[in-house]
Amino acid sequence: MPDLSGYRFTPTHEWVRRDGDTATVGISDHAQAQLGDVIFLDLPSVGAKLTAGARFGAIESVKAASDLYAPVTGTVTEVNESLAETPERVNTSPYEDGWLVRLGDVVDGELDLLDEAAYLAQAGE
Amino acid sequence: MVEFAGYEMPLRYSSMRDEHVAVRTRAGLFDLSHMGEVRLTGSSAEATVQRLVANDVSTLTPGRALYSVVCNDQAGIVDDVLVYRVEDGFLIVVNASRRQVDLEWMAAHLLPGTELRDESDETALLAVQGPEAVAIVQTLTDQDVSGLRSFSSVTGEVAGVPCRISRTGYTGEDGLELYCAPAPAPALWDALLAAGAGRGLIPAGLGARDTLRLEAGLRLYGQDMDETVDPYSCGLAWTVKLGKGDFIGASRLHELDPDNPPRRFVGLALGPRQIPRHGMAVLAGDTPAGEVTSGGFSFTLGHGIATAYVAPALAGAGLSVDIRGEAVPARRVPLPFHGGHHHRQ
Numbered sequence: 001m002p003d004l005s006g007y008r009f010t011p012t013h014e015w016v017r018r019d020g021d022t023a024t025v026g027i028s029d030h031a032q033a034q035l036g037d038v039i040f041l042d043l044p045s046v047g048a049k050l051t052a053g054a055r056f057g058a059i060e061s062v063k064a065a066s067d068l069y070a071p072v073t074g075t076v077t078e079v080n081e082s083l084a085e086t087p088e089r090v091n092t093s094p095y096e097d098g099w100l101v102r103l104g105d106v107v108d109g110e111l112d113l114l115d116e117a118a119y120l121a122q123a124g125e
Numbered sequence: 126m127v128e129f130a131g132y133e134m135p136l137r138y139s140s141m142r143d144e145h146v147a148v149r150t151r152a153g154l155f156d157l158s159h160m161g162e163v164r165l166t167g168s169s170a171e172a173t174v175q176r177l178v179a180n181d182v183s184t185l186t187p188g189r190a191l192y193s194v195v196c197n198d199q200a201g202i203v204d205d206v207l208v209y210r211v212e213d214g215f216l217i218v219v220n221a222s223r224r225q226v227d228l229e230w231m232a233a234h235l236l237p238g239t240e241l242r243d244e245s246d247e248t249a250l251l252a253v254q255g256p257e258a259v260a261i262v263q264t265l266t267d268q269d270v271s272g273l274r275s276f277s278s279v280t281g282e283v284a285g286v287p288c289r290i291s292r293t294g295y296t297g298e299d300g301l302e303l304y305c306a307p308a309p310a311p312a313l314w315d316a317l318l319a320a321g322a323g324r325g326l327i328p329a330g331l332g333a334r335d336t337l338r339l340e341a342g343l344r345l346y347g348q349d350m351d352e353t354v355d356p357y358s359c360g361l362a363w364t365v366k367l368g369k370g371d372f373i374g375a376s377r378l379h380e381l382d383p384d385n386p387p388r389r390f391v392g393l394a395l396g397p398r399q400i401p402r403h404g405m406a407v408l409a410g411d412t413p414a415g416e417v418t419s420g421g422f423s424f425t426l427g428h429g430i431a432t433a434y435v436a437p438a439l440a441g442a443g444l445s446v447d448i449r450g451e452a453v454p455a456r457r458v459p460l461p462f463h464g465g466h467h468h469r470q
Contacts, residue, residue, distance in 0.1 A: 036332065037142040039422045040398050060400055062141050062332060062422060065449065091140065 001029075002095050008071065009119035010111060015095065016071035023072055023106045026099040027059065027090065030123045035061035038087040043068075043100055048076045050101075052109020057100070059090070071113060074103030129331065130221035132159040137330040144333035145424045148296050149464075151325030152255035154317055155334060157302070158310065161224035161245040163231060166214035169238035174215045176373060177234060178208060179356060181366035185210035188278045190293060193364050194356045195227065196374025200381065201352035202359065203230055205344060207293065209278060216244075216289075220346045234373065249310035253317060253326070254300030254337075259292075261321040262301050266290070270301060284316035285309075295334065297341025297464035339419050339430065342392065342461030348403055349390070349418040349432055357386035358434070360460065388415070389440040392462060393455040395429035401446045401455070407433045408452055409442035417446060425463045431455070 007015045013031035017024045032038065042058040050056045050070035057068040080099050083089060090098035114122065126133050134156070137144060147153045165173055174182050180193035187210050195203040204227050207218040219227045228243055235241055253262055263270050268281035270290055278291035289304040305313060318326060335345070344350055350359045355378065357365070362383040367375060381387075395401055401420030408414055420431035431446065445452040 036137065037140050039400060042398075060398070060422075062336070064402070065400070088140070088142065 004095065004116045007095065007116060008113035009116065010069060010071045010113060011119075011122060012069045013123070014069060014071050016113065018072070018106065021104065021106050022077070023074060023103045024099050025071060025101050025103065026094055027068070028119065028123070029094045030120065032091045032094045032098070035059065035063055035066065036091075037062045038090040040087050041083050041090070041100065043079050043083070044076050046076050046079060050074055050076065050103060052111045068100070070109070071111060072103065072106050073109045074106035076101050077104040078102040127331065130159055130224070132221065134159060135328075135330040136332045138328040141330070141332040141336065142424050144327060144329035145336050147325060147327045148255045148298055148329060148333065148337055149425055150256065152253055152257040152261055152300075152321055152327075153296075153329035153333065154314065154321065154326055155252040155254065155329050156314065157250040157252050158248070158307070159221040160250050161219040161221055161227065161243070162248045162250075162304070163217045163219060163228065164211075164214060164242045164244050165217065165231075165235075165239055166242070167239045169236040170214040170240075173234070173236045173239040174208060174217070175369065176236065176371070177231060178206065179365045179372060179374065179378070180208070181369040182208055182210065182215065183369065187212055190276045190278060190291065194350075194359075194361060195230065196356065196372075196378070197230075197352060198373060198377065200355040200374040200377035202346070202350045202354055202356060203227065203352060205346050205350065205361075209289075209291070211289075222347055247306060248304055249307045250302060250304050251310065251314060251317065252294055252300060252302045253321070254294045254296040254298050254329075255326075256299060257321070257324040257326065258298070258300035261317065261324055261326055262290070262303075264320050265316060273301075284313055284320075286313045286316075288313070295341075295343055296337040297343070297461060298337075335419075336421055336424060339421055339432070340423050340425055340461065340463040342432070344432075345419055354388070354434075355381060355386060357381050357383045358388040358390060360390040385437065387437075388434045389437045390418075391433055391435055391440060392458045392460040393417075393431045393433055393444065393446065394426075394458045394462070395431070395446065395453055395455050397428045399446075399448060399453045400429040401431035401448065401453075405431075406447040407435055407455070408445045408447055409435075409439040412439065414439040414442065414444060420446075423462060430462050432460070
């Protein structure tokens with residue numbers, strides 16, 4: 001498990017790792033475990049504007065389809081294209097190889113993001 | 126772990142996909158001890174079973190099994206079962222979710238001279254399924270399981286544990302089901318895993334069991350059928366033997382046309398990124414045509430698959446599935462979606 005001290009979480013199970021005004025977004029290990037095998041992801045294109053708290057995509061697993069919500073506001077600069085062929089990376093490496101999108105021009109939204117301990121406490125782990 | 130019919134059962138041990146693929150290409154080990162087992166004995170046991178089930182058990186020789194539905198008076202399906210003829214009568218394997226209903230139904234329809242015994246709590250059931258399954262079990266027993274025919278069983282020891290060894294399953298693959306006492310079942314589980322490790326055997330949970338049986342076109346009670354569905358509508362006319370004599374539901378089945386039932390049970394194939402789920406509406410154009418009973422992603426085929434009930438008049442139309450408000454085109458395909466060499470007699 002990577003060092004998650006730089007990760008912040010939403011109550012809807014996404015994570016964000018900020019680096020200045022850029023950020024990387026994914027879903028939590030807890031979320032991928034609950035979803036089971038990820039079958040495919042519906043992700044935005046480069047250039048799409050994400051708004052903190054708003055839906056930006058969907059993830060379909062063996063169990064169910066779930067919406068994805070943006071942890072911060074920003075513009076998509078990169079999409080993890082490897083997930084089209086190997087969506088299981090979201091399961092095997094949710095915090096590293098299984099990242100979903102990278103954002104630029106990131107600004108904080110209205111969301112109260114949680115650190116790992118607070119997130120896990122809220123997620124009931 | 127999930128709660129299922131009063132049993133704590135793992136949805137998956139590792140990954141549902143890995144477990145599914147293992148069963149299709151190598152072997153998987155399932156703990157199916159939740160299934161119910163009911164033994165019917167006595168001089169009239171055969172007549173009682175013939176009355177209870179729609180299939181014809183009269184031709185079963187000891188050890189042989191067949192799949193059947195149990196109908197109510199209106200030909201609604203009370204349960205779908207596996208019936209073995211055994212040395213002292215019949216062993217009926219019932220769905221865990223239907224065990225109490227079945228026991229009451231059977232007890233209410235026993236002929237004089239038949240005794241019923243619920244052996245569910247004294248019977249564990251482990252299933253080894255997949256192309257390597259028989260070879261794995263063969264290393265643990267003196268019985269000739271490789272020579273055992275489909276839907277046949279023998280009694281013998283596997284890894285020193287007395288079992289009924291049955292060439293049956295619910296995955297669309299070749300394999301064996303092992304009925305034994307609960308106490309030695311964990312040791313049998315460990316012995317099977319150890320014997321199969323070199324051949325790629327891994328434990329498989331309820332999740333893979335469901336995706337496997339769906340690909341194999343095998344019905345799931347409570348989802349694909351219930352007491353409001355007759356076996357013809359469910360595509361199970363091949364299990365109904367009206368010629369054998371009277372049985373519960375036969376008079377209603379005589380009134381129905383096996384080739385033109387009130388509903389049509391169909392297979393639907395969707396695209397690689399379209400996953401139908403239980404309860405989604407099936408449409409013919411804008412017209413509601415039916416409902417998905419079971420749906421999911423086929424790991425073997427790489428696209429969404431579903432079984433559904435559709436109105437017969439619309440079964441030949443261009444169909445779609447309403448996936449969260451979007452009408453996604455669905456192609457009608459024959460069942461099973463995959464395999465099916467071992468799913469019936």
